[in-house]
Amino acid sequence: MTTASGEHIYSKSNPYSSRLLVNRLLTEGSDKETRHFELSLEGSGLDYEPGDSLGVLPMNCPDVVDDLLNTLDFNGNEKVEIAGEEISLSQVLQQRLACTVLSKIQIKKFNEIANAPRLSELLLVENKEDLINYMWGRELIDLFLEFPQRGLSVDNLISLLRPMPPRLYSIASSLSAHTEEVHLTIAVVRYDTHGRKRKGVCSSYLAERVGDTIPCYFHPNKNFKLPADGDKPIIMVGPGTGIAPFRAFIEERKVTGARGKNWLFFGDRSQKTDYLYGDEWENYLKGGLLKELDLAWSRDQDEKIYVQHKMIEKGAELWRWLNEGAVFYVCGDASRMAKDVDSALRTIAQKHGAMSEDDSATWVKSLQKEKRYLKDVY
């Protein structure tokens, strides 16, 4: 993390304490909770660029920690020594360790203590799939509930836990448009599994706060940047929270007076409730900063409409932009969306560039090599 004068001061191990200024629900009336956050960089001299991410160091929810302590018959005041420092078990669990995730290594370590036949069976190499299914939707507390361990020592518990990892978020603001601020767009993870309500550590930590101090650091991403040449057209595909860096891109292009054409593909569940920053996009379209805006609402009709369907629908125009030298960006879900968008690009090259399947794959690879096809997917 650097200041405007290029000094490195803040990092994952020495985070900056930023005040959370705004925490706003973007999806009123939706069954999904996506929030807009604004964090202060006032007086820090800190600097970032559109395309970078912010790392956030969250704390576990006190209720989640209390549940774990109660299940294990600890009162939380037990003393724990960490890096030469003596602090309470409850503090260690809240601030330092990941106590919700469940990994194969943890199950292995737990079973060295519990010796449960069911877990021994699941840990056999040939039962890999069953183990993955078992872990899905379960957290560490589920092990203790299913295989109670009376008399577990504090050291045994600590040995099962790894340090709390930070979470990265694509930055949703341009520093030139919002002096001394950094904005984020976050889908809050909440779900019910195996009879318990669960929540994502970092997204719920932020969702449940306002005015607090948030430990964070910048994570530069030199592979996801606006073209240096402001005249170059850009195509941005960002469904769901994938929209975040494109808000930063468009703000930056506005402030810098970049003349290149801008095209956005956005999609989410329903236009009425999930149109993230809808007013801003509509205004950019009216003002001409956005030349094209294509929206894919997946749950406003019986059949699913996704961003890649809109890309194919507008294939001829998209092909023209790419041949004019446009840079193509995709941000958001890596597991399904980014793969389908990649496949849509190949389909467009086959249809509008008269390419064979193999040639279209080579062409997509060449776009990547030329750094005209950039991804920020997670």
Ligand SMILES: Cc1cc2nc3c(=O)[nH]c(=O)nc-3n(C[C@H](O)[C@H](O)[C@H](O)COP(=O)(O)OP(=O)(O)OC[C@H]3O[C@@H](n4cnc5c(N)ncnc54)[C@H](O)[C@@H]3O)c2cc1C
């Ligand atoms: C470069 C990068 C940029 C990112 N940018 C953004 C961004 O702009 N906005 C954003 O919202 N996120 C973004 N993410 C994702 C973000 O970092 C976190 O992974 C996300 O917020 C979840 O973290 P959490 O701590 O809330 O959840 P965690 O406590 O980490 O829990 C998440 C886990 O819960 C489990 N889970 C979730 N849902 C279910 C379910 N329905 N059923 C069963 N299990 C489930 C899964 O195991 C999942 O891995 C980005 C990630 C990367 C790497």
Ligand SMILES: NC(=O)c1ccc[n+]([C@@H]2O[C@H](COP(=O)([O-])OP(=O)(O)OC[C@H]3O[C@@H](n4cnc5c(N)ncnc54)[C@H](OP(=O)(O)O)[C@@H]3O)[C@@H](O)[C@H]2O)c1
């Ligand atoms: N585990 C879960 O149950 C679950 C659910 C949602 C999100 N997530 C995770 O939560 C995070 C944030 O979610 P998000 O708000 O960014 O996005 P998201 O909820 O995953 O999706 C945003 C939009 O993309 C659509 N979509 C689904 N599959 C797609 C595909 N193959 N191609 C193109 N679009 C597709 C969704 O439609 P539909 O939802 O109508 O299909 C929705 O309209 C992501 O990391 C995501 O993986 C997890």
